[in-house]
Amino acid sequence: MHTQTLELAGGTPGLRHSLRVLHFGPADGPKATIQAALHADEVPALLVAQALRERLQRLEAEGQLLGRVQLLPWANPLGLAQHLLGHHLGRFDLRDGLNYNRGYAELAAAAATRLHGRLGDDAAANAAVARQALAEAAAALTADNPAKDLKRRLLQLAVDSDVVLDLHCDGEAAMHLYALSPQAAWAAELGALLGARAVLLATDSGDSPFDEACSRPWLLLQQAMAPHPLPLGCFSATVELRGEADTRHDWAAQDADAIVEFLRRRGIVAGRPAPLPPALCEPTPLAGSEPVTAPAAGVVVFHRAPGDLVAAGDVVADLVDIDSGERHALTARSAGVLYARCATRWALPGKRLAKIAGTTLARTGPLLSP
Numbered sequence: 001m002h003t004q005t006l007e008l009a010g011g012t013p014g015l016r017h018s019l020r021v022l023h024f025g026p027a028d029g030p031k032a033t034i035q036a037a038l039h040a041d042e043v044p045a046l047l048v049a050q051a052l053r054e055r056l057q058r059l060e061a062e063g064q065l066l067g068r069v070q071l072l073p074w075a076n077p078l079g080l081a082q083h084l085l086g087h088h089l090g091r092f093d094l095r096d097g098l099n100y101n102r103g104y105a106e107l108a109a110a111a112a113t114r115l116h117g118r119l120g121d122d123a124a125a126n127a128a129v130a131r132q133a134l135a136e137a138a139a140a141l142t143a144d145n146p147a148k149d150l151k152r153r154l155l156q157l158a159v160d161s162d163v164v165l166d167l168h169c170d171g172e173a174a175m176h177l178y179a180l181s182p183q184a185a186w187a188a189e190l191g192a193l194l195g196a197r198a199v200l201l202a203t204d205s206g207d208s209p210f211d212e213a214c215s216r217p218w219l220l221l222q223q224a225m226a227p228h229p230l231p232l233g234c235f236s237a238t239v240e241l242r243g244e245a246d247t248r249h250d251w252a253a254q255d256a257d258a259i260v261e262f263l264r265r266r267g268i269v270a271g272r273p274a275p276l277p278p279a280l281c282e283p284t285p286l287a288g289s290e291p292v293t294a295p296a297a298g299v300v301v302f303h304r305a306p307g308d309l310v311a312a313g314d315v316v317a318d319l320v321d322i323d324s325g326e327r328h329a330l331t332a333r334s335a336g337v338l339y340a341r342c343a344t345r346w347a348l349p350g351k352r353l354a355k356i357a358g359t360t361l362a363r364t365g366p367l368l369s370p
């Protein structure tokens, strides 16, 4: 294992933030990047990263790594330090309110200008050139504040990877993940290994989250560079490791084992893959995911828990008016798995209280939570 420490630029004089990257395996071969808690208050990811570090060290010592794995055991040092009056706030940059997992540079156009005249008829050779072009485009990014520098560094580290796993969690949730629609088969495989209850797919979730900044350029380059053959060279997923209070050693071990098995299936870890466990869900479109939102302020009383199957019309929660005591039943419009719900019980109007992996809605615009 080789440890790399990167200093983030643009900070306050006297205050330094650094990023830790653990490198495992040979310098050549396929490359995987796994990062934990880009939303720094999503703590289960930090625990799974420790279980992964143990496994990767052991696999490296046994000569079982056929490619490179870089692990960022805490991907957001800025967010880890953000505490306000006793509360840890790791999702948004307190400086400007921007989400740490939105607004990543979209590199397809810059890579495309580097690719003109350089592609032929060999898809694998084209992929190698495109990977290099994406790395060059990322290397040219600039930043003028610590959060932008963090985003730039994370993308530079990951963009030439074959596999990118961004480990997060939700408020209270069942295991679920997000990936690119054309990569449904691999997303379903990862979902089956992790025991995911929802696998949510989109070609453009909106606002450029980290996972899509790594995988989506390949889709755009495939279109821009036609008729030259180009595979989707990066599988990327955002893995939601249940709820924010779900830190358990047995679950962390189980999740890390599932991720290692996924890397084995991608040819990064040696050995014959074990049979795939039965999938607990089919992938569904992110556009069909229903946010159940509070129409008014009130106290939230849930009737359904993460992992529950709901039918259209089922009451998901009551919202209790604190002047009149009246109960407003909030019902599901879609049938599907309730895969996440908020971790607090006081709602202001518009708050997303729960999410259902449905198939009947066709939402447009930004599809992710703010």
Ligand SMILES: [Zn+2]
Residues within 6 Å of the ligand: 039, 042, 101, 168, 169
């Ligand atoms: Zn997150």
